[in-house]
Amino acid sequence: MELTLQQISAMPEDSYIYVDVRSEIAYQHGHIANAVHWNGVDKITFPENKRIIVYCTYGENSIPLVGKLKKSGYDAYNLSGGYREWLVHNSEELSDEEINRYDRQIILPQVGSDGQRKLKNAKVLIIGAGGLGSPAALYLAGAGIGTIGIMDADTVSISNLQRQIIHNTENVNQNKAESAKLALQKLNNKITVNAYSYFLTAENAEEIINKYDFIIDAADNFETKFLINDVCVLQKKPFCYAGVMRFxxxxxxxxxxxxxxxxxxxxxxxxxxxxxNCSQAGIIGAVAGIIGSIQALEAIKYILGIGELLIGKMFIIDGLxxxxxxxxxxxxxxxxxVCGEKPLIKNIKDNAEKYAVNVCKL
Ligand SMILES: [Zn+2]
Incomplete structure (x- = not known):
């Protein structure tokens, strides 16, 4: 009733076919080569001279369907361990450890092994390693974004730790980008983390932003937010803006x-x-956590090409x-x-003084 991948590999290749009984969308995001999709309900005729090997995600839900096919006279078997087991043995770009690490998202139909490879090949820059950048960076590292840039010139202070959860008491007085890098590499040593221990300026913005596929604006001041926007618009880079204050x-x-x-x-x-500004107004750390997590989600959706992004719409939450x-x-x-009918901003460096930061630190 059940076959292992090892047993199948000993069989002549033209003696069997795989039947994928996961959802249609899961099938579309990656399946065993030459497998046919079957929803388990529709009448479908399989070749009678071949062994039918049925698989689902983990190899359990497919068992009743094997019975159903057997009753219809087919030489049907269940794939032991399902698609998950096949992935571990057949994913060229992803190691066994990576498949294990990202298991809970790889099994999502909208991600799959193809999606995981997209995340692995993606480069995301997070500008600001504070209240927003902390959760965004942690979730992106957890998800396996292959290259993460994290940028901040500030040093960690004890009053940051109420919300800037990527840092800890031992990192006080350390540069925030360097401290964040340590935490991210501890969380996931499979990814590359570039720490930029200085601020984004009109002089360096174009060169650094150009190296990344998606930018997260986790900055705490308007000058940097406008700089990120103007460079991203001119360079045609996607980015996610966020702001938090009080609740x-x-x-x-x-x-x-x-x-x-x-x-x-x-x-x-x-x-x-x-x-x-924030140091005057105050902020609840959990609110920054919610919003920074949404920024990470937006980056992941953009990279995977799934769902609806917050484009042309701003999500606003009152935490109280x-x-x-x-x-x-x-x-x-x-x-x-910068993007209107008669844009005046065409060159960032010419307007450097406009972007010079003179505001508070979140
Ligand atoms: Zn505009």
């Missing part, structure tokens, strides 16, 4: 194309001193009332200085 958070994703950018909505860097809403920005702002 509230908001997050939005930009991808090049018809949807609005951060500057379309916020227009100009506020005058210094006109907007309350637990009210959430989506603010929609269906079209670009035609007066936007």
């Amino acid at each position: 509230e958070g908001q997050v939005m994703t930009y991808v090049p194309g018809k949807y609005p950018c951060y500057r379309c909505i916020f227009e100009e860097i506020p005058e210094s001193g006109t907007v309350t 009332s637990m009210e959430t809403r989506i603010a929609r920005f269906a079209v670009k702002n035609k007066n936007c200085k």
